[in-house]
Amino acid sequence: MLLIKNGTILTMAGESIEYGQVLVNEGKIIAVGRDISIPDNCEIIDVNGGFVMPGIIDAHCHIGMCEDGVGFEGDDINEGTDPATPHLRAIDAINPMDRAFIEAYENGVTCVCTGPGSSNVIAGQFATIKTKGKRIDNMIIQKTAAMKVAFGENPKKRYSAKNQSPSTRMATAAILREYLLKTKAYMENKGKSSSFDMKLESLVPVVKGELNVKAHVHRADDIFTAIRIAKEFGLKMTLEHCTEGHLIADELVKEGFYAIVGPSIGPRGKVELKELNFETPAALHKAGIKIALMTDHPVVPVHYLPMCAALAVRSGLDEETALKAITINPAEILGISDKVGSLQVDKDADIVVFDKHPFDIQAKTTLVLIDGEIVFERS
Missing domain, CATH: 2.30.40.10 (Urease, subunit C, domain 1)
Structure with missing residues (x-):
């Protein structure tokens, strides 16, 4: 005691x-x-x-998936060979020996939601874990926390370079719709057919609304495309990054989706980040949208999450909400507030x-x- x-x-x-x-x-x-x-x-x-x-909670990062200071040998964040990989599980790639975990818990980050990146339209399954441990199986809070999907530049860049679809935003949306429709058909035929499809099986809880979709969205039009598809299929979804959210906060508040905002530190390294700033969390919160803050580690090292929250306060977010955005809000958004936060x-x-x-x-x-x-x- x-x-x-x-x-x-x-x-x-x-x-x-x-x-x-x-x-x-x-x-x-x-x-x-x-x-x-x-x-x-x-x-x-x-x-x-x-x-x-x-304990501080990072609701969106890639710790253990893209190992600190290792390079290709420790980079398991993107399976860039197929634009639809819903059957991939973060728990099969997270390396608890990644030294970033030590920096995380020594600086107060005790829980993270980590998983695949945004090269694929459907990237795979995030996991929520504690940050201390040697074996991933003993660190898990949620083995399958969410299904990662991505809109905007990243899938386009990856697959247009391969002369493969998607090379447009239209194709990105079409691929996601195709797999959701195939999953619905798969569910209807279950029991009538002996064929098993691991990808579609992995999407069944998404279509049922039992598993959250983490939608990688920066630009306003991509945010609205994600919302359009979520409403078409009745998906449970969070808006990840939400970089241009402050430009459309009046519209977003009508939709009822939570926003996991960030990373707001760093260069505007691509076109869809041109509106990147620390005012976004305050604008979304003031509009009435529940927010959490993220590092997107290794984009921002995970142990700097409190600094991200402090910079959001400097840009207009009230201190209490900023504290909640790295504790109880991510816990509630991830569905683990009965345990942590x-x-x-x-x-x-x-x-x-x-x-x-x-x-x-x-x-x-x-x-x-x-x-x-x-x-x-x-x-």
Whole structure:
């Protein structure tokens, strides 16, 4: 049993608690407050006025898929041989020995949703995992968290270079529709035919609305194409990147889709990033759209997610929403808020302590717990 005391508790579930305490036992939070009854034989850590918050969550990255400092041998992010690969699973490519995982949890990022890139129209299945471990099977929160699909420049670039479809946005949309229609037909014929199709089988929960679609969209017209197809087929979907979302926030709020925004640090390296800025999260939030922030690691190293949130605050997002955008909001969007995202009783004891407010550029983690285990403690 472990008690963290004498900190400002950023619960993400209501008011913050000054000089508060968090009690942990067997990997779970069992009490949060100011005057917790301390059991006998309880280990006590005094954080001396530090800031205590839930483990940080990156809702969209490629950690472990594109290994840090390795190159081709560690790059398993894009299967660029076929524009439709829904049967691919991130868990078969994530390498927990990627050193980026150490940087993640040592800097407070305790949970990530990671998966394939955006070269393919249908890229495969993301997974949600904790960031500490040696074996991916023991790190999983969601083995299949979402199906990645991509619109815009990336599929065009990959396949036009091969003189292959898609080389236009029309073909990208057509390929996605084709596979969704084939899946519907496959479902209707199940039991009548003995033929098995692994790709279509993988898309069945998508068509049923049971599995979320992560739609890679930057430009406004691509965002609307993704929404058009989602409405045609009744898909559950999140808008990933949503770079031009601030230009169409008034329209997006009518549709009810969540936005996972970023990465907003870096050059405008392609045409569809020409509107890239840190004002997007604030504009979407003010319009009434639930947002989370992402790094798209390795585009932005995953441990800089708090800095991304701080820069969003500098550009107009309120501090409380920015904190939620890297904790409880991604947890809710990913469907794991019963486990992580806030400091509440019965949730996983994924806890981070900073010596200063987490949005202070000089703030350092002093203590990190995952599932109640101390995985990092600054000496």
